[in-house]
Amino acid sequence: MKTAWWKECVVYQIYPRSFADSNGDGIGDLRGIIGKLDYLKTLGVDVIWLSPVYKSPNDDNGYDISDYQDIMTEFGTLADWDELVVGMHARGLRLVMDLVVNHSSDEHPWFVESRKSKDNPYRDYYIWRPGKDGGTPNNWKSFFTGSAWKHDPATDEYFLHLFSTKQPDLNWENPRVRREVFDMMHWWLKRGVDGFRMDVINMLSKVPGLPDAEPVDGKRHVQGSEHFICGPRLTEFLGEMKRDVLSQYDILTVGETPMVSPDDAVALTDEKDGALNMVFQFEHMDVDRVGERLTDRPNGLRDLKQVMTRWQKGLEGRAWNSNYLSNHDQPRQVSRYGDDGAYRVVSAKLLATFNHLLQGTPYVYQGEEIGMTNVAFDTIADYRDIAALNMYRVQTQELGQDPQVVLGWLHAKSRDNARTPMQWSAGPQAGFSTAEPWIKINPNYTTVNVEQALADPDSVFCYYQKLIQLRKANPIFVYGTYDLILPEHDEIYAFTRTLDGERLLVVLNFTAKTPEFAAPTDLVYASAELVIGNYPAEAGDVNRFTLRPYEARVYRLTA
Ligand code: ISL
Ligand code: CA
Numbered sequence: 001m002k003t004a005w006w007k008e009c010v011v012y013q014i015y016p017r018s019f020a021d022s023n024g025d026g027i028g029d030l031r032g033i034i035g036k037l038d039y040l041k042t043l044g045v046d047v048i049w050l051s052p053v054y055k056s057p058n059d060d061n062g063y064d065i066s067d068y069q070d071i072m073t074e075f076g077t078l079a080d081w082d083e084l085v086v087g088m089h090a091r092g093l094r095l096v097m098d099l100v101v102n103h104s105s106d107e108h109p110w111f112v113e114s115r116k117s118k119d120n121p122y123r124d125y126y127i128w129r130p131g132k133d134g135g136t137p138n139n140w141k142s143f144f145t146g147s148a149w150k151h152d153p154a155t156d157e158y159f160l161h162l163f164s165t166k167q168p169d170l171n172w173e174n175p176r177v178r179r180e181v182f183d184m185m186h187w188w189l190k191r192g193v194d195g196f197r198m199d200v201i202n203m204l205s206k207v208p209g210l211p212d213a214e215p216v217d218g219k220r221h222v223q224g225s226e227h228f229i230c231g232p233r234l235t236e237f238l239g240e241m242k243r244d245v246l247s248q249y250d251i252l253t254v255g256e257t258p259m260v261s262p263d264d265a266v267a268l269t270d271e272k273d274g275a276l277n278m279v280f281q282f283e284h285m286d287v288d289r290v291g292e293r294l295t296d297r298p299n300g301l302r303d304l305k306q307v308m309t310r311w312q313k314g315l316e317g318r319a320w321n322s323n324y325l326s327n328h329d330q331p332r333q334v335s336r337y338g339d340d341g342a343y344r345v346v347s348a349k350l351l352a353t354f355n356h357l358l359q360g361t362p363y364v365y366q367g368e369e370i371g372m373t374n375v376a377f378d379t380i381a382d383y384r385d386i387a388a389l390n391m392y393r394v395q396t397q398e399l400g401q402d403p404q405v406v407l408g409w410l411h412a413k414s415r416d417n418a419r420t421p422m423q424w425s426a427g428p429q430a431g432f433s434t435a436e437p438w439i440k441i442n443p444n445y446t447t448v449n450v451e452q453a454l455a456d457p458d459s460v461f462c463y464y465q466k467l468i469q470l471r472k473a474n475p476i477f478v479y480g481t482y483d484l485i486l487p488e489h490d491e492i493y494a495f496t497r498t499l500d501g502e503r504l505l506v507v508l509n510f511t512a513k514t515p516e517f518a519a520p521t522d523l524v525y526a527s528a529e530l531v532i533g534n535y536p537a538e539a540g541d542v543n544r545f546t547l548r549p550y551e552a553r554v555y556r557l558t559a
Contacts, residue, residue, distance in 0.1 A: 140224030262314025321360025
């Protein structure tokens with residue numbers, strides 16, 4: 001297997017709006033991040049991925065960009081950004097920027113021109129179509145509810161927006177669009193960027209003719225997705241991006257790719273000729289999802305094992321996994337897969353063990369390292385996410401759903417769960433700001449915060465530190481081959497990692513129960529050294545033991 005720095009690193013994702021506010025306006029900013037670089041260095045991560053910091057009217061918190069070569073007013077200036085890069089590089093940290101080029105903001109000058117007239121030079125930068133039978137050009141739906149088309153009175157045509165109405169899709173069929181994007185990427189790379197996380201990058205190519213879609217049951221797919229997920233020219237467009245831009249720099253590239261299979265991922269990231277280093281897959285995020293709700297997961301753990309094992313084995317030796325349990329679009333992992341009550345600390349450590357022991361590059365989302373939890377606002381007025389607000393409006397006003405029921409769904413699944421301010425201390429505004437923040441702070445900041453975590457050797461934070469150090473010191477953490485054991489077990493997720501005759505055994509109890517682990521007969525071993533665990537070590541038979549609630553153990557086996 002080829003070695004690479006981007007396989008060995010740990011990536012930390014910052015959602016800048018919610019990370020640290022330096023100037024007391026209630027909004028996180030670049031200087032706030034600069035002030036926390038030593039904290040990130042203490043944690044031990046190597047790469048920082050910033051969610052978008054470009055100029056934006058913030059319809060979707062920066063995922064709607066109106067100037068790709070400037071900084072969002074609330075976040076600071078290009079000079080601040082330059083200082084951030086210098087500060088990071090001085091500490092040996094690398095910077096990955098979000099690249100959002102499936103769509104721009106409708107306030108981007110390209111779109112402002114494009115909508116003016118049918119013969120405007122920028123018309124073809126976006127996807128315009130006349131209506132059909134007095135309605136939209138086709139039946140595709142937006143990810144944020146409603147049609148994916150919006151009528152524009154100026155020219156009496158519709159433009160395509162897979163996301164909000166303020167996020168028109170760029171037309172990648174147009175070579176001028178590709179040229180603009182590639183030039184912009186060079187500009188950032190020359191300024192010091194070390195990589196890109198590419199937003200919904202597998203949606204760039206739409207099937208010619210934009211045909212009507214099969215109606216869907218609302219489970220996994222958005223209506224129309226078969227006509228824009230990994231579309232006919234995707235590998236060609238990304239191949240061009242690789243030739244023109246990516247291959248000229250030593251960078252990390254990760255594509256965000258909803259609705260892909262391991263085979264799709266290999267097509268994009270094959271070690272031999274793929275365009276990208278890795279992709280974010282979503283199958284494990286869908287294990288517990290039905291429409292707007294999270295289910296109780298009757299077979300949750302077995303399904304999770306099946307999905308993760310398919311990805312681990314499907315990419316083995318051919319491509320590289322990017323492993324995550326959280327990001328700015330997902331509920332908090334400890335609330336979702338762990339227990340955010342009595343077992344918060346121990347289950348947060350269990351999930352960390354899982355994410356860092358899989359083969360692939362681990363991604364940590366801000367606050368995860370102190371075990372931050374979901375939040376339950378009791379009124380829709382406290383929610384900020386456009387996806388949540390649109391969904392609430394449609395469900396309560398158009399479909400007659402009980403508002404309390406919909407609020408319950410948001411408590412479990414809203415993207416705002418991950419977007420409440422970072423909890424730095426038990427002080428005013430959780431140490432995030434001196435003003436009232438743009439979104440409410442999770443009330444548990446008085447006990448769940450960085451100050452507490454740094455002072456407590458048994459904290460979730462200190463456990464992350466240890467995991468990250470182990471990964472740096474032991475190539476088997478990075479390159480070891482993954483093999484699932486006990487596939488049918490309903491409570492324990494166990495697997496091995498093997499490299500050059502060395503073997504690790506990872507045993508994870510995903511429940512509050514106390515199941516017994518019994519080593520499969522082909523894996524019985526003479527002795528085992530505990531490398532890391534989330535409870536004090538216990539003496540006893542290493543081939544058979546009872547696990548405590550949410551216990552995680554990693555052993556180095558000796559035959
Ligand atoms: O958030 C989701 C589910 O909760 C997804 O449907 C999400 O919209 C999808 O994964 C794409 O996400 C990315 O692009 C969006 C942006 O809103 C997300 O924040 C971003 O991660 C549009 O740019
Ligand atoms: Ca600020």
